[in-house]
Amino acid sequence: MTRPSNILFLVAFIVASFVGTTLEARLNINPDEFFCSIKTLSDSPIIQSDKQGGNPTCAYAFNSVDEFTKQSKIGLKAQHFFSFTDPELRKFMKEKEFLDCSGYLSDIAGMLTLNIQLIMDSPYSKEEYGPIQAGSNLIIRLINGETVTLLCEKYAPGTVDTRKKKTIYNTVYRINPKDEKLLSKIEIDKVRIVWGVGYEDYEVYELDFLIDQFSCLQAARDAR
Numbered sequence: 554m555t556r557p558s559n560i561l562f563l564v565a566f567i568v569a570s571f572v573g574t575t576l577e578a579r580l581n582i583n584p585d586e587f588f589c590s591i592k593t594l595s596d597s598p599i600i601q602s603d604k605q606g607g608n609p610t611c612a613y614a615f616n617s618v619d620e621f622t623k624q625s626k627i628g629l630k631a632q633h634f635f636s637f638t639d640p641e642l643r644k645f646m647k648e649k650e651f652l653d654c655s656g657y658l659s660d661i662a663g664m665l666t667l668n669i670q671l672i673m674d675s676p677y678s679k680e681e682y683g684p685i686q687a688g689s690n691l692i693i694r695l696i697n698g699e700t701v702t703l704l705c706e707k708y709a710p711g712t713v714d715t716r717k718k719k720t721i722y723n724t725v726y727r728i729n730p731k732d733e734k735l736l737s738k739i740e741i742d743k744v745r746i747v748w749g750v751g752y753e754d755y756e757v758y759e760l761d762f763l764i765d766q767f768s769c770l771q772a773a774r775d776a777r
Contacts, residue, residue: 609765609766611772613628613769614629615628622662624661625660625662625773625777626660627660627774628657628658628660629766632656633653633654633655633759634757634762635654635757635759636653637654637755638651650674652671654671654672657766660770660774664727667703667763669723669726670724671721671724671746673719673721675720676719677720678720679710679711679713682711683748685709685711685747686708687705688704689747690703690747691747694741694742695739695740695741696741696742697739699735701732703728703732705725705726707724707725709722736764738764741763742756742760743757
């Protein structure tokens with residue numbers, strides 16, 4: 554989501570001003586609520602789902618067994634999860650998205666996690682959104698109306714890429730066996746991320762994002 558070089562400074566200033574002055578109106582503010590964590594995504598490239606015959610194409614960032622502990626380590630390559638642009642920003646962003654999220658599942662020695670990376674097309678997002686705190690939640694609403702709440706494991710302060718003028722958050726959320734059963738079978742409707750200043754909801758159009766990821770994860774498990 555690199556900004557085109559011909560966007561005027563004035564437009565960039567307006568966009569930055571909008572983010573700074575309207576975020577609290579868009580977010581549901583509760584500064585004492587929840588707190589979340591960080592774990593850096595692998596550097597593996599993002600891939601798009603390519604299904605044939607109803608089955609996802611599986612691509613792994615790592616898939617091995619530790620030679621000392623004999624425990625398995627499985628991680629899929631990152632895929633696009635969701636994007637978001639506030640309607641008031643759309644006229645400035647044109648066909649780009651303000652926020653882009655990619656993610657992947659990993660299972661390391663039985664610890665199952667959803668790892669996501671959020672890239673915001675602004676260098677000011679740390680000030681406006683705050684960090685993702687250890688202990689906060691990612692709430693997933695499924696298309697059948699059920700919700701699954703995942704807990705963040707480490708602190709994600711956000712990192713500013715000054716060259717590209719973006720802010721990047723890397724986080725990891727723990728998934729328990731009960732939640733795995735739901736997430737591996739039922740499509741996603743929306744997700745809610747708790748930020749330092751409140752929470753924001755995001756529509757998910759990759760409805761089978763986790764179903765596909767779990768299918769590939771299970772295939773690697775079964776091959777052991």
